[in-house]
Amino acid sequence: MALIVQKFGGSSVGSIERIENVARKAIQSREAGHDVVVVVSAMKGETDRLLKLAHEAAQTASPRPRELDLLLSTGETVTITLLTMVLERLGAPARCYTGAQVRILTDSAFSKARIQDIDDEIIREDLQLGRIVVVAGFQGVDENGSITTLGRGGSDTTAVALAAALGADECQIYTDVDGVYTTDPRVVPTARRLDRITFEEMLELASLGSKVLQIRAVEFAGKYRVPLRVLSSFEEGPGTLITMEGENMPQGSMEEPLIAGIAFNRDEAKLTVIGVPDKPGIAARILGPIAKANIEVDMIVQNISNEGMTDFTFTVHKNEYERAMEILRDQAKEMGAREVFGDTGIVKLSLVGVGMRSHAGVASRMFDALADEGINIQMISTSEIKISVVIDEKYLELGTRALHKAFELDDEEGRTVRVEGN
């Protein structure tokens, strides 16, 4: 007998019929002998309805956060009561709690509160009485008794935090996809569902994973070593287990797979300063004003200096490109740099896998595969479990497919993944 926390998002509880589906999954786990805690989001569309009312009332884009959080928290409160009613109707004893009732204590950073402590007492009591416990996701309460919310995707965080507090054996995140894939199946039709992936790989696959799981929840799960499983609300299947490196490997498999998957990001733009006098501190002088303007920088590459001059390239989100370029021009002038230019027509491809740590040759195999397709690499950056390259955006599909094939990630049976509308 295990203790399982199950989380269902807004589209999984979007109607009474779908809530019945959720109830059946919870009961199925209960009947398999497990203790079950279910975390749910607001019904699809409800948060938007409440936001609209708030904007109408406050007539500003940012209504007062304390009241907004209390308002939005009603969305999940509605869902937990309905799910509990359905569970009881289907014969399963159940009990529901708001975040404040559990006592999910958070700080007072309304709309992006952080969980500080969870009181697990009432949940444990209910589980001992054989009840399925239903908890409102996304919400907590601060020390003053004000209701807080955890921000976008906060229900995932609630589920993981509850799993950690209860020492759950697994935290199951039900979504509208059936697991984590080696890459986006819309780009590579033979993309394969991964049976397991490590927390680190999942974090590095953010640009794929963010559609499936809130990064914050993955970090949280990693920190507290809560095994996470991503499954489909609508189809049967084992999903993808996200776990610690080396844990729960299938029998007979002695090694981590080399590569877990390929991520890509079309949202970046590239900025370059050419002919910067190469003195100590130039990187800080270039990036300081960018950071001060709260613009996040992703990749940074500096070439070796040539005749006392060097080139410097970095990437930012496309939305920040114009602002970053303006700042960079001023800065370049001040530094006596020769030229500044930028490019928004790029894409970043990343190869991710804990296995690459102990395998030489991953990088060269990657560069070979791209060269074979005639794809020019503009920037390279590496970390322990990731190699990223920037290429022309027109090569996104071609490059991703080439790498998927080169690292033998294609579905072994050559199946093409059916992709639901997103």
Added chain:
Amino acid sequence: MALIVQKFGGSSVGSIERIENVARKAIQSREAGHDVVVVVSAMKGETDRLLKLAHEAAQTASPRPRELDLLLSTGETVTITLLTMVLERLGAPARCYTGAQVRILTDSAFSKARIQDIDDEIIREDLQLGRIVVVAGFQGVDENGSITTLGRGGSDTTAVALAAALGADECQIYTDVDGVYTTDPRVVPTARRLDRITFEEMLELASLGSKVLQIRAVEFAGKYRVPLRVLSSFEEGPGTLITMEGENMPQGSMEEPLIAGIAFNRDEAKLTVIGVPDKPGIAARILGPIAKANIEVDMIVQNISNEGMTDFTFTVHKNEYERAMEILRDQAKEMGAREVFGDTGIVKLSLVGVGMRSHAGVASRMFDALADEGINIQMISTSEIKISVVIDEKYLELGTRALHKAFELDDEEGRTVRVEGN
């Protein structure tokens, strides 16, 4: 400077526009130098929407009460956040609380909980900071932290209970009528708005007053001596003050008015047993089984016995008539009564006024006025401040108008009251 509790019902907060109207009334009172606490209900239609979801989820007419109360409580929670946002937008510092946040402690009788205690600390602190305090009506919290609701019209009760706990100078109940009238203006177009009325009169005028104020709130206000004022949300005007007998009488007026108003009730039906052997305990033998079946009895009349036989008549709600008749027939047979019959075509008229206590001749003036119109009186029952008669329902309008005129209740300037759709 006074402390005023203002309560606005569902139709007064039915849209953002109407909530703005509520905010303006609160700000007006604040600017007049008063401390203001506002109690609001769920937006019109919201409770019905939530009930529909609950019935769909539970697939029973009575969903589990703990979850239902939590579900319904979200309705008022939405309103308090929106009102607070509007108040702040209009420049008035404000703060809102759910019943649980104030700590309106109730028993655990879900859907009809009774208030046991109110913690006034945070409200007092906010008032001292110059804030308008907005509180969710209708809801509380029990000792276990479960959310409870106070039942239909519970927001009135919340307002009065808060006013009592805070020692408020006045509890203002805003409704869609502009006060309490001498009788229903749809029946008597010259009905007059009362400037004041006593708690006792208001209670006896229940059948009129229930459309304006929850009886339970009036009882509560009377018990804790909280002056209540009924006003219109949509029109300016002083409304009707409900207060203790003799308090706050206008200068120059030495006496209570003779009659406060005329109530009527079309919802009763009459049941009669004829020729019951007159022995001690017959009333108990007749009414015992009725009470056991949870049927509420209103008027009871027993005529003096004649040749060892007596007649016995009582009234019940029309909805209970069939059941009551069935029980009565069985009982009459057992008792050897001669005959049983009933009548659903009746109406009860009641003359109400604390002034009648010290004035002889009210009853005879009432009977004369009805006789003058050829109206036959079927039953009479009296209390200290009320005389009720049962007459044929076809005489409802004629009888009410005759009494209204006989007791000089008509509007002195002969105005006809404009009645909004109800």
